Amino acid sequence: MKNRITDVLSAGNTLVSDGAWGTFLQAKGLKAGECPEIWNVEHPEAVYEIARSYIDAGADMIETNSFGGSSIKLAHYHLAERAFELNEAAASISRRAAGIDHYVLGSIGPTGKILMMGEYTEDDFYKSFSEQAKALASGGSDAIVIETMSDIEEARLAIRAARDNTRLEVICTMTFERTKNEDYRTMMGYSPRDMVETILQEGVDIIGANCGNGIRDMTGIVREIRAVNTSIPILIHANAGMPVYRDGRTVFPETPEEMASYVIPIIEAGANIVGGCCGTTPEHIRQIREIIDKK
Amino acid sequence: MDDILNKIAYCVEFGKINLQSPYPPDMKGLPGADELTQEALDKGIDADDILQKALVVGMEKVGIKFRENKIFVPQVLMSAKAMNMAIRHLKPYFLSGNIKRKGTVVIGTVAGDLHDIGKNLVAMMFEGNGWEVIDLGTDVSAQKFVEELKNHPGSHVGLSALLTTTMVNMEQIVREVKNVAPDSRVLIGGAPVNEEFKTKIGADFYSPDPQGAVEFLNSVASR
Numbered sequence: 001m002k003n004r005i006t007d008v009l010s011a012g013n014t015l016v017s018d019g020a021w022g023t024f025l026q027a028k029g030l031k032a033g034e035c036p037e038i039w040n041v042e043h044p045e046a047v048y049e050i051a052r053s054y055i056d057a058g059a060d061m062i063e064t065n066s067f068g069g070s071s072i073k074l075a076h077y078h079l080a081e082r083a084f085e086l087n088e089a090a091a092s093i094s095r096r097a098a099g100i101d102h103y104v105l106g107s108i109g110p111t112g113k114i115l116m117m118g119e120y121t122e123d124d125f126y127k128s129f130s131e132q133a134k135a136l137a138s139g140g141s142d143a144i145v146i147e148t149m150s151d152i153e154e155a156r157l158a159i160r161a162a163r164d165n166t167r168l169e170v171i172c173t174m175t176f177e178r179t180k181n182e183d184y185r186t187m188m189g190y191s192p193r194d195m196v197e198t199i200l201q202e203g204v205d206i207i208g209a210n211c212g213n214g215i216r217d218m219t220g221i222v223r224e225i226r227a228v229n230t231s232i233p234i235l236i237h238a239n240a241g242m243p244v245y246r247d248g249r250t251v252f253p254e255t256p257e258e259m260a261s262y263v264i265p266i267i268e269a270g271a272n273i274v275g276g277c278c279g280t281t282p283e284h285i286r287q288i289r290e291i292i293d294k295k
Numbered sequence: 296m297d298d299i300l301n302k303i304a305y306c307v308e309f310g311k312i313n314l315q316s317p318y319p320p321d322m323k324g325l326p327g328a329d330e331l332t333q334e335a336l337d338k339g340i341d342a343d344d345i346l347q348k349a350l351v352v353g354m355e356k357v358g359i360k361f362r363e364n365k366i367f368v369p370q371v372l373m374s375a376k377a378m379n380m381a382i383r384h385l386k387p388y389f390l391s392g393n394i395k396r397k398g399t400v401v402i403g404t405v406a407g408d409l410h411d412i413g414k415n416l417v418a419m420m421f422e423g424n425g426w427e428v429i430d431l432g433t434d435v436s437a438q439k440f441v442e443e444l445k446n447h448p449g450s451h452v453g454l455s456a457l458l459t460t461t462m463v464n465m466e467q468i469v470r471e472v473k474n475v476a477p478d479s480r481v482l483i484g485g486a487p488v489n490e491e492f493k494t495k496i497g498a499d500f501y502s503p504d505p506q507g508a509v510e511f512l513n514s515v516a517s518r
Contacts, residue, residue: 114372
């Protein structure tokens with residue numbers, strides 16, 4: 001049996017994660033307004049190809065096509081009752097691509113709803129995340145990655161759901177943007193420091209940041225986390241920069257070379273796992289792998 | 296009179312909904328926008344003054360602080376809740392025509408996109424600044440915007456998108472809106488859009504924050 005991710009990291013290794021899923025699915029024909037998770041049963045080979053392309057590029061771990069797989073989010077597409085099936089399928093596809101030596105991180109994204117609005121209760125969130133976590137575990141995930149969170153309360157409920165219902169390692173990353181006051185905050189106003197101080201109490205194994213404005217800002221976020229905690233492993237999934245509009249479509253401007261040039265600084269700042277988010281491709285991951293192998 | 300209007304504006308600014316609301320903590324046990332608005336109406340204060348000199352003033356402060364990243368989404372939502380409480384008391388005066396709205400905005404998240412947090416924030420800001428808001432929800436087609444503009448001639452249009460794949464749908468909506476309502480101003484917003492994109496698709500205004508959109512609409516209305 002392979003070691004837990006945190007054991008590999010505490011031995012001093014830096015690991016490589018995968019790149020984008022959503023923008024990759026779009027490149028393969030996912031239409032705006034179509035549910036990405038339904039592809040796990042309707043186009044499983046296309047999903048497999050994405051997963052496999054990251055393994056071939058040298059990633060140590062890949063995610064699952066289940067970011068929007070909470071029943072609350074799937075309800076938009078009238079697919080709430082198929083949440084378990086779609087998440088389980090997502091994990092089995094990535095498991096098949098990862099084989100036995102690579103890790104599968106079962107992805108849980110936000111519900112898209114704000115607790116404060118009162119439309120859903122904390123209990124609704126917890127139940128929805130619990131079902132998703134169980135399905136991702138059942139499909140063969142090695143860890144659960146709760147990502148793109150902006151509300152700490154929602155993140156805590158997801159962590160608790162993963163902890164209570166699975167025995168997997170739990171990763172949680174939030175999405176920060178640089179404010180006009182030159183600090184980093186989520187949409188809901190939480191700082192990296194707030195994240196460290198609150199969600200560590202929930203028993204999370206790895207924390208970090210994803211999406212955002214590109215890998216350069218991520219270095220600042222890693223420094224801020226390390227200023228308050230020197231030991232918790234940090235995972236970074238950075239966008240390939242901010243999208244720009246060109247010839248009727250949007251593109252992410254950061255090339256694999258540009259992104260790779262920030263890998264050493266971000267590891268020196270304290271990151272332990274580096275991968276990509278929106279707009280990154282297998283080539284981005286291949287170049288990150290190369291830098292880390294040479295290190 | 297100014298005293299109670301100032302108090303209402305303060306409740307809106309800091310999100311004090313009513314007497315029972317524990318938020319903000321330093322206003323615990325004090326009356327909120329709910330009670331104070333009723334009190335003002337009981338005292339015979341003009342409903343239009345309550346809107347213009349209390350709610351609009353409070354929401355403007357919220358919009359500016361949000362733009363400056365001094366407050367974030369949760370604080371804006373509490374303020375919007377306080378404002379809505381006050382507006383509930385003013386409803387009869389809107390219906391009777393005692394309060395004149397600045398105009399109407401038809402707002403929605405564009406086709407293919409289901410994200411509504413940003414769109415809702417902007418709708419709240421418009422309403423709190425004296426605009427009538429027709430919220431078409433998410434995943435709204437060009438056809439639906441056009442139909443609604445026919446029902447509400449002279450209104451303006453607000454378009455939101457969070458995804459890089461759906462922002463491109465704004466272009467068609469702008470074109471069709473301009474076809475049927477050349478005088479309608481089209482405002483766009485959302486994480487992936489920017490000034491350059493606005494110009495390319497022929498929209499009238501882009502703002503990175505709700506307050507900018509409010510200020511633009513107000514400038515159009517006063518012309």
